[in-house]
Amino acid sequence: MSGLLKLALCQMNPTVGDIGGNERKIIEGIDGALRAGAALVLFPELAITGYPPEDLLLKEHFLRDARDALERVAAKTRGVVALIGFPELADDVYNACAVLADGSVHGIYRKMLLPNYGVFDEHRYFQTGTQGALISVGDAIAGLTICEDIWEPGPPALDEALAGATVLVNISASPYHAGKGSERERMLVQRARDNLAAVVFCALVGGQDELVFDGHSLVIDHEGTVIARASQFEEELLVATIDPEGPRGVRLRDPRHRPAVRRARPDVSTIARIALPDGSIPADGASVGGPIAQLLEPSDEVYAALVLGLRDYVEKNRFGRVVLGLSGGVDSALVACIAVDALGPDRVCTVIMPSPYSSAETQADARLVAANLGVEAIELPIESAMRAYEQTLAELLRGRPPGITQENLQARIRGNLLMALSNEFGWLVLTTGNKSEMSVGYSTLYGDAAGGFAVIKDCSKTRVYELVRRRNATAAAPPVPTSIIDRPPSAELRLDQRDEDSLPPYPVLDPILDGYIEDDLGREQLIRRGFDPADVDRVIALVDRAEYKRRQAPPGIKISTKAFGRDRRVPITNRYGG
């Protein structure tokens, strides 16, 4: 029982499958921890492979490559203990945390609570661990947990605390949704108090296809006070000092302080005992804690998630530049802002594609957005392609009134032009549809829905306005003209068209969508919430009917509790209404 412990939490941004690159980042983290004089350095869940590696985990050679990288990393752990997430191939496959020290692997903890809901498929890949794990590092006793393990108040964390752990370590890859960081922090604070243990939470950061990991690593003392916090959405080596003895003292002193649940036989084993070299323990006078990053405002947090999600999709897939259509509407204006903030104006190209139904005002606004953001704007009118299709189809459509067919052709011509630029120059096409449109199918498959990445597909129209207003408010020169924000939304695919011709107004639509999609409410429950029955029936029918479109939509960034994609798995063939 002698003194403090200095830790380094390597909040890193790995790339899925890039085992060599992740290994280099981990070794840099170990070097940083050594330079900082930390005794223990933590890396996130599956840091070696990136998270989630999905069906790469079904390849035995992938698992062997990951293990080889782990052994090479272990060789670098002279003078520091490292905890690193990796997929362990043993009698089965486990989501594991390796304890590395003195150049070798000392022990392995296997995740016990495997999430298999929402975006998670961990039962597809992993066998369940059966036992909590303690490690002693010098005089400190730490219990190991991986992500989901600590979301439950019971074992393994409880068992580890009952078996003597005064520090609970959690290595994590926890996908973001709006407000998740604060929710997670509250949970971890509670877990520290439940167990009278310090909580050391090392999180993954970065974008991976539809997921963003928000970082926000934490060190919490035994009384539930946050004593160090890493930034959201950025890589960081968070160095902090803890007093591992604190809780034990408190526990002995104060009878109120004991774990709420008692268990006869905590199921835990000690998997590693590591002596600390002289000089690695801070003097008793050293101060406890570390840097505490400010939390972002709610809108800024979502915006930062979108920026990081887009940047990582572009960089990790090695695109040089992105291209998007600017319509003069609010959605494409927001996507242009996000793209510029993610990549810089030189890597963003915008295309303005007027038709005879495009108003002078929206076209002028589109040009203004491009100018305000300093991005290239190409103009490609679509009228001659419209005429060519009309002529090709003239005989077939003779005598039939123009309608959705002609409207969709306009959207598809624009999609084709953007894809032509993508094919010719290798640019990634960004789509600009929002979640309200995706929900009710108010988009053209292969038209405005065509592209490689759908940046705001999980943002409702309501949220789009909120984000644009905030982006304008925090800029020296607001990039989005107020006329874009004030004008009633229109797809401009026919004369005087407005979204409200086809859909309930967004302030009515969006709350029904929230209830139906995110809360899985049925018709009757929605009506009990006070929505108009006719609106409810109309919205449910639209959402269900549009599933086939969503199935072919590009991936985009999850920022809600239930995003379209891996998060919501509904049949296309489905006669259940609601």
Add this chain to the structure above:
Amino acid sequence: MSGLLKLALCQMNPTVGDIGGNERKIIEGIDGALRAGAALVLFPELAITGYPPEDLLLKEHFLRDARDALERVAAKTRGVVALIGFPELADDVYNACAVLADGSVHGIYRKMLLPNYGVFDEHRYFQTGTQGALISVGDAIAGLTICEDIWEPGPPALDEALAGATVLVNISASPYHAGKGSERERMLVQRARDNLAAVVFCALVGGQDELVFDGHSLVIDHEGTVIARASQFEEELLVATIDPEGPRGVRLRDPRHRPAVRRARPDVSTIARIALPDGSIPADGASVGGPIAQLLEPSDEVYAALVLGLRDYVEKNRFGRVVLGLSGGVDSALVACIAVDALGPDRVCTVIMPSPYSSAETQADARLVAANLGVEAIELPIESAMRAYEQTLAELLRGRPPGITQENLQARIRGNLLMALSNEFGWLVLTTGNKSEMSVGYSTLYGDAAGGFAVIKDCSKTRVYELVRRRNATAAAPPVPTSIIDRPPSAELRLDQRDEDSLPPYPVLDPILDGYIEDDLGREQLIRRGFDPADVDRVIALVDRAEYKRRQAPPGIKISTKAFGRDRRVPITNRYGG
């Protein structure tokens, strides 16, 4: 111990979410069983809701609606015992089998082995049952199992047999892949022998999005002899008589005959005891067994799966008609044959869309396929749309050699024209790409890949030829001209183009794809199989790079052990090569 038992296996085709419609089908099955004088009638796994209902299972009101339907069905069970799959909402949600008799629910068995691999996500929805279940029906004792439960040699089937069951019932929804029916039959024969019990296997039939269920219900006696078999790919009420006493006699007589594994305490409870009304037991002189359907030849089996998968997608989603482009190539010819066999020629419309690169021979062949099949053929030349795009993009592309951009535009114009017909007339667009092309990305996103259903997306080019040859060989008048089969494959997007300009020849490509995709082999393992290292590297790179295209592909019918879609979940952002 008195006599025989007459059973009815209702191999039904439910529609996911259509609880009312499924209820009506079940009641028809009960009526049929009563008319046939059966004492016991079986329905497939989740027959009430259809399988798989996916995230509908997260809606509490959906589960309550399913329960209400079950209670209404129970009221119809006067004079017959019914076993029916349904999702049970209790302390948690279970994949359950209800025992209905005398107008009420007598007991419920909960599935113990929940598959969570391949296309399955059952841990996402269901809690695990903990105990085998016996029912006594008259003097017979039957053990209940649901689908996956019986694929393992151990419990619950083993426990139920040890506890006295001489009949093992399995209600199932087992997705098809080529050869699966025979594989499953061998497994069930083995299970009958393992446990000295008759096996009664009642299977779902029908298409549901990417899955086809092949039916092939079975009754197997205690010595492993198939004594009744329902048709593959068709609804059927299979009526058969078994001798439930057989195995017990055998077991007592012959010491070799006993379950291979002994367990001290089989974990089983008896959940229902139902007396049989007088006259429901066949006389001792009645013969054992029932009709035994012939199994289809391997190619016919795959073809039948494609026909059923397409027909059910069209019918269950209430499309009147389908439309597809005919190129004069083998893929679209095959899809046209399947569509006509599924829906009849009047519900199939073909479109021939020549460009300046289309040869007279392929166009003539396309017209011949349409004529042979008796389907409408619309001709829509694409040259004027090509010129319009060229002109629109002229300034941007000035001085750059034509290439992939121009080729993709042709494919996208064709996609747009088919989608215009879909928008105007409400037809479902069928895409015609095969699995070899999908694997290596040899297709144009939003072009030939545009459509609502990708009929042959899981058929390699090799299999496409096999199916076309077989379709020709079994027809009085072969629908596909031999010139289509003999001509080297070409996308005809530039002069004298051939697939082999861009890809290894299909006889080289397809076996590498099988190894990489279906067997999850890595580079080294493929090379050890004897493939050329340069081919292997090229194919792996192509497959990995095309993941973003596959993510936006329409659903299509799984006929292999690993289809693209829910069966193979790989990240787009992925730097692991191989």
